[in-house]
Amino acid sequence: MASKSKARTVIVRMVSSAKTGYFYTTQRLRIGPKLSAVKYDPRVKARVLFMETKK
Amino acid sequence: MAALQAIKQFRLKELATALTAAPEATTRPKVPNPFLPRKNPESGRWAPPKYSLRRQAELVKLARASNTLHLLPPGLKLGVQQLATAASTQSATGTSASPSEEVWAQDVEWEGELKKKKAVPGAEIGSKLYAGRRRMFKGHKWERTREAREEERRKAMEHMSKRIVGFKASYRRKIPNPASIPQATSYTKLPF
Numbered sequence: 001m002a003s004k005s006k007a008r009t010v011i012v013r014m015v016s017s018a019k020t021g022y023f024y025t026t027q028r029l030r031i032g033p034k035l036s037a038v039k040y041d042p043r044v045k046a047r048v049l050f051m052e053t054k055k
Numbered sequence: 056m057a058a059l060q061a062i063k064q065f066r067l068k069e070l071a072t073a074l075t076a077a078p079e080a081t082t083r084p085k086v087p088n089p090f091l092p093r094k095n096p097e098s099g100r101w102a103p104p105k106y107s108l109r110r111q112a113e114l115v116k117l118a119r120a121s122n123t124l125h126l127l128p129p130g131l132k133l134g135v136q137q138l139a140t141a142a143s144t145q146s147a148t149g150t151s152a153s154p155s156e157e158v159w160a161q162d163v164e165w166e167g168e169l170k171k172k173k174a175v176p177g178a179e180i181g182s183k184l185y186a187g188r189r190r191m192f193k194g195h196k197w198e199r200t201r202e203a204r205e206e207e208r209r210k211a212m213e214h215m216s217k218r219i220v221g222f223k224a225s226y227r228r229k230i231p232n233p234a235s236i237p238q239a240t241s242y243t244k245l246p247f
Contacts, residue, residue: 018212019207038223043208046212047219049222
């Protein structure tokens with residue numbers, strides 16, 4: 001039986017750099033740069049930089 | 056007025072035998088306390104008080120209203136301390152408008168011992184919760200670590216605006232050109 005090939009996209013977790021523990025979950029292409037974006041953190045009630053970590 | 060009447064009736068009823076028995080006795084007449092249970096010496100059984108707790112509470116309320124607390128016997132609804140303070144205030148104010156001249160308002164000794172109430176376990180400390188315990192609740196973990204966590208957050212947020220500005224300036228460069236996405240090169244597969 002042929003082994004299952006890896007998926008095209010991968011699910012990643014973007015964690016808040018304000019160290020609140022709040023995170024967003026998204027997808028990105030397996031071959032691609034690490035995700036980072038400025039998103040809203042409700043624990044600090046402000047827009048904060050979110051960096052990707054492995055899910 | 057009605058309160059005073061009620062107390063007067065109570066006194067007349069209870070002290071009836073004592074008053075008629077020895078009118079010129081110098082010592083205070085002894086009267087069995089109608090607010091306390093009594094033990095029958097022959098049968099050894101306890102008879103309940105002549106006045107139920109509900110009626111005792113009513114009498115106490117009426118006595119408070121008409122300033123005649125010192126005329127009531129001690130009981131579960133009226134402590135010895137309260138009676139003492141009432142008696143002292145009565146003697147302090149004197150016989151201004153009080154009916155202390157009347158026959159039924161004489162000083163009387165009430166027979167019968169009032170059982171002492173069990174001390175509430177936490178009375179000395181002021182709270183029942185920690186009455187017999189060695190340690191107090193030290194707080195939830197999240198309460199204990201809260202300050203440290205908030206301090207970390209505050210530090211992280213200090214330079215956040217600068218970081219965001221830096222990020223916005225640089226992030227476009229970092230996205231690779233979609234036209235030039237490299238093929239996945241596997242070094243285990245041979246090309247032939």
